[in-house]
Amino acid sequence: xxxxxxxxxxxxxxxSFQFELTKNRIINVPALAERIxxxxxxxxxxxxxxxxxxxxxxxxxxxxxxxESADD
Numbered sequence: 001x002x003x004x005x006x007x008x009x010x011x012x013x014x015x016s017f018q019f020e021l022t023k024n025r026i027i028n029v030p031a032l033a034e035r036i037x038x039x040x041x042x043x044x045x046x047x048x049x050x051x052x053x054x055x056x057x058x059x060x061x062x063x064x065x066x067x068e069s070a071d072d
Contacts, residue, residue, distance in 0.1 A: 009040050013050070017057055027058045030069040
């Protein structure tokens with residue numbers, strides 16, 4: 001079952017994705033997903049769901065991705 005995100009979370013995802021792409025020209029999926037999850041803890045959305053959305057969006061935008069966690 002697909003998770004339905006609130007409008008606020010979708011807006012945060014889109015804005016964060018665009019900012020990251022503009023700033024770094026690459027999307028670090030785990031690090032960005034964790035920052036988004038932390039800002040939206042009240043939504044109780046799994047990190048994996050946010051990561052999946054970011055990957056889908058990056059593929060659609062033909063954006064380069066890396067998979068290095070913030071802890072690396």
